[in-house]
Amino acid sequence: MSQNSGAGVLRYTAFSADPAGGNPAGVVLDASGLDDAAMLALAAELGYSESAFLTGTGSPDARPPAAREYTIRYFSPKAEIPFCGHATVATALALAERDGPGDLVFHTVAGAVPVTVAREGTELRATLTSVEPYITDITPDDLTEALAALRWPAADLDPALPPRISYAGARHLVLAAATRERLSDLDYDFARLETLMHRLDLATLQLVWRASPTVFHVRDPFPVGGVVEDPATGAAAAAFGAYARTLGLVPDTATLTLHQGEDMGRPGTLTVELRAGDARVRVGGTGTRITA
Structure with missing residues (x-):
């Protein structure tokens, strides 16, 4: 090596x-x-x-x-x-x-x-x-286990954004927090969540809080990858765009802004573009070389 x-x-x-x-x-x-x-x-x-x-x-x-x-x-x-x-x-x-x-x-x-x-x-x-996306339900038992691993009470979920598993190249469980405070308080059981994610073939959890009709704050636990949290997750952003459109949370043509990494001290911005008549999701952003 x-x-x-x-x-x-x-x-x-x-x-x-x-x-x-x-x-x-x-x-x-x-x-x-x-x-x-x-x-x-x-x-x-x-x-x-x-x-x-x-x-x-x-x-x-x-x-x-x-x-x-x-x-x-x-x-x-x-x-x-x-x-x-x-x-x-x-x-x-x-x-x-x-x-x-x-x-x-x-x-x-x-x-x-x-x-x-x-x-x-x-x-x-x-x-x-993205590749062609799809959305699936999560069973009540699996949802209960996910919340237990996150140490989130069910009452802290936003009922307007129901839990779903969304795919746009990889599978992500979308869970919506009712408040920004709930999203910012991330202290989960690493091993327990990793076990559930392997069983459900999940890449990350896409934890979201809706700040406005088209602006969201997101966090992505990633224990299956060996890290506690992913700072900016393009695959999950694509999956979330498909989720939001499929559930009618946004128009068929829309541009969403996802803010991620703020709670980790690595802020980033992901732009999610949805186009009517095209199921695929576009995710864009800037970047730069790290020289040190």
Whole structure:
């Protein structure tokens, strides 16, 4: 492992133009020489919630490779995951700084994820388009166990935003707090929640508080990845956009703003775009390279 440590590894934060904000990710633009064990070990050494590895160029299917298409894999410090939004944004920004902005396609375990990188003033902004999302119910017993692991009384939930499991590349349990104070008080049973999440195949919990019709504050416990909390979670933001639209909480065409990381001291902003007639969800944000 040590021979690969640091070689070709970039560090970016996503969903903030400040290196001290948003969600940091490791990015390896050429991981073709790394096997699974090496990628996992490197992700563990970096210690970020996820790191991204480009393992090839072009489409993995039989058609001729298209320009600026890549096969990408994501590893937390504990395991490979099918899709990661913030590491996708970080990788797209790294490629844009190297090759210029424009359109990209990342072929993930979850499916093809188009990303557009555009320059806005002095900043680069990346917007990903999720795979097709879906929403499922959570059983009363599983909800009771989730609340027990969080140490949240059921009375602290917002009845206007019912619990659901939402998928847009990875599965997330959406739970809405009735107050900002409830959201800010996060002190959960790590092992108990991790066990439940493995059983339900959840990537994170998307804990939300609705500040206005289109503005939300969110937090994402991530014990299955080996970290207490994820600072800015693009995959969960995409899943939440699908959740909000499916339940009629927002119009079919809407732009939502998600604030995440404030309670961790790493504030970030995620923009969620919904378009009528297109089930997929777009999640965008800025980012920057971490140089120290």
